[in-house]
Amino acid sequence: MEKYNRPARMVLYRGILKSCNYSCSYCPFSKHPVSQAELAHDQKQWESFVRIYEEKAWMSGIRALMLVPYGEALIHAWYWEGLARISALPWTDAVGAQTNLSFPAARSLEAFQKAGGVLKKLRLWATFHPQMTGVSEFAQNCRTCLKYGVSICAGAVGVPENTGLLRQLRRQLPQQVYVWINKMDGLGRAYTEEEKKAFLDIDPYFYRELSGHPADVQACRDRLFVQADGTLRLCCLSTARDAGAGAYVSSGRHAESQPLCRRRQCSCYLAYGGMQNLINDALFGPYPLFRIPRRPKAVFLDIEGTLCRTGADGIPEDIRAGLKVLVHKEKTRLFFATTLPYEDAARRCKSIWHLSAGGVFAGGAHILIKGILEQHHVLDGDCVPYVRPLEQQYRFRLITYQKEGNVYKLTLLRARKHPWDSRTARELMEHIPEQARTKIRYIIEKNCLQMLAAGADKESGVRMICSRMHLQPQEVFAAGDSGEDAGMLAWCGQGLAPDAP
Numbered sequence: 439m440e441k442y443n444r445p446a447r448m449v450l451y452r453g454i455l456k457s458c459n460y461s462c463s464y465c466p467f468s469k470h471p472v473s474q475a476e477l478a479h480d481q482k483q484w485e486s487f488v489r490i491y492e493e494k495a496w497m498s499g500i501r502a503l504m505l506v507p508y509g510e511a512l513i514h515a516w517y518w519e520g521l522a523r524i525s526a527l528p529w530t531d532a533v534g535a536q537t538n539l540s541f542p543a544a545r546s547l548e549a550f551q552k553a554g555g556v557l558k559k560l561r562l563w564a565t566f567h568p569q570m571t572g573v574s575e576f577a578q579n580c581r582t583c584l585k586y587g588v589s590i591c592a593g594a595v596g597v598p599e600n601t602g603l604l605r606q607l608r609r610q611l612p613q614q615v616y617v618w619i620n621k622m623d624g625l626g627r628a629y630t631e632e633e634k635k636a637f638l639d640i641d642p643y644f645y646r647e648l649s650g651h652p653a654d655v656q657a658c659r660d661r662l663f664v665q666a667d668g669t670l671r672l673c674c675l676s677t678a679r680d681a682g683a684g685a686y687v688s689s690g691r692h693a694e695s696q697p698l699c700r701r702r703q704c705s706c707y708l709a710y711g712g713m714q715n716l717i718n719d720a721l722f723g724p725y726p727l728f729r730i731p732r733r734p735k736a737v738f739l740d741i742e743g744t745l746c747r748t749g750a751d752g753i754p755e756d757i758r759a760g761l762k763v764l765v766h767k768e769k770t771r772l773f774f775a776t777t778l779p780y781e782d783a784a785r786r787c788k789s790i791w792h793l794s795a796g797g798v799f800a801g802g803a804h805i806l807i808k809g810i811l812e813q814h815h816v817l818d819g820d821c822v823p824y825v826r827p828l829e830q831q832y833r834f835r836l837i838t839y840q841k842e843g844n845v846y847k848l849t850l851l852r853a854r855k856h857p858w859d860s861r862t863a864r865e866l867m868e869h870i871p872e873q874a875r876t877k878i879r880y881i882i883e884k885n886c887l888q889m890l891a892a893g894a895d896k897e898s899g900v901r902m903i904c905s906r907m908h909l910q911p912q913e914v915f916a917a918g919d920s921g922e923d924a925g926m927l928a929w930c931g932q933g934l935a936p937d938a939p
Contacts, residue, residue, distance in 0.1 A: 448502040448725050451487060453666040455480045458509040459540055462569050481516045483666040488520040496529045502725045505535035506708060512537045518546060522555030534561030534728050543582040557587045561728040566594040568603050577610040591729045593618030601636050608640050616731045621647040642763045649756060651710035653701040661712040661727065672699045673709045716744060716917045717760040733768050735909055738900050738926060740918035741776040741786055758790055765793045773797040773903060775896045775926055777881060777888060779839050779847065780804055798899030800839060801881055803846040803890045805899045811906055814846040815894035820874040832866055850887040858887045881922060897925030
């Protein structure tokens with residue numbers, strides 16, 4: 439297994455609590471008789487974990503915590519107190535919990551706040567249980583949480599007989615609240631097309647519950663599942679490996695002891711939703727396991743290595759489906775940000791090209807907002823006569839990209855077995871007079887040496903589009919995997935993808 443130096447950003451905690459104040463017929467935890475001794479032990483372990491987190495989490499770059507109990511944790515005061523303490527830490531971005539939302543919302547949130555909790559950092563994943571509560575009561579509790587400034591998502595298991603109730607829930611909640619549907623594992627048959635359509639009308643991402651998600655341990659570097667006794671897992675489904683939770687949060691080098699995963703498929707959202715990939719981050723933000731949609735007004739996506747990896751045109755089906763929901767349901771504008779010229783980008787992304795509103799092409803030399811703006815950064819014409827005579831010496835074929843006779847990009851294409859290197863590229867550039875050379879920047883992409891105007895790059899292109907569309911950086915999501923994407927990602931408040939140099 440490849441080892442990573444980059445620490446996880448999110449921890450999921452599960453204590454020994456296996457009791458609930460609900461008595462749903464299908465749930466084993468509602469039938470577990472809990473003793474005071476058991477509750478006291480659970481409280482002691484949780485408080486120990488909170489102390490370790492307060493003292494050591496920052497060293498590993500951990501920025502978020504989520505409770506994923508077997509039972510109902512938020513009916514117990516000690517969980518609220520612990521969440522409050524962790525939320526108050528300056529390096530904590532978010533805390534949250536899965537809950538049935540049966541606690542007295544106003545009183546509990548005020549207690550959280552009185553204990554020093556930061557309400558804007560609180561995330562609640564609320565599950566509706568039709569056997570125990572009504573739609574109106576549950577929806578009112580959700581609205582109370584929103585009133586206090588808490589981020590919340592709500593949903594239920596996709597029981598076909600409950601479709602009408604789930605439609606009511608969707609109608610009674612504000613549109614800003616994402617209503618999710620989990621696949622019913624005990625259905626004993628496949629959903630009918632009519633049932634799938636009904637649930638997709640409620641939850642546009644329900645298709646993800648029906649799709650297979652191949653397990654990939656390399657995609658799980660940014661989260662870890664911690665049990666009360668210190669056992670670590672990558673997620674709630676993965677193979678356990680004994681290690682102390684304290685050792686994990688106290689070391690910036692947890693990779694050596696990170697648990698393995700031998701699963702072939704990720705079958706629940708706590709598993710596949712936490713995988714580090716483009717669509718999770720685009721749809722649900724930097725901590726997608728909270729299941730709170732990001733809803734960006736625009737996305738800027740690199741193509742090679744980011745969008746295009748597998749599939750007929752290189753774009754995985756899950757990404758295609760997610761982008762369709764973003765564009766059609768969330769009204770997000772899709773832009774590409776690529777070193778490819780426009781025509782090559784269109785061929786590479788043919789299955790989603792109709793979703794696009796334009797983009798930054800040719801490394802920033804070509805800016806396009808369909809029907810609104812098109813601009814090219816033209817290369818200094820003096821450089822072409824100096825580059826063309828070098829074709830034989832440096833074994834390349836010169837390709838020029840022009841708009842109305844003006845060159846905006848040069849590609850010096852070599853055979854695949856003779857990729858460019860930095861030394862050779864610098865040597866070639868010395869053949870261009872300094873006056874022209876200072877107006878050029880170049881990009882090495884394997885066997886292609888790309889030459890552009892010095893001021894043309896992805897960041898400046900993204901800035902221009904956002905300025906024209908009146909978009910702020912916090913309203914935009916970007917994804918990329920190379921140094922060419924660094925400026926764009928930094929401007930949007932995101933870091934480089936993990937594979938980037």
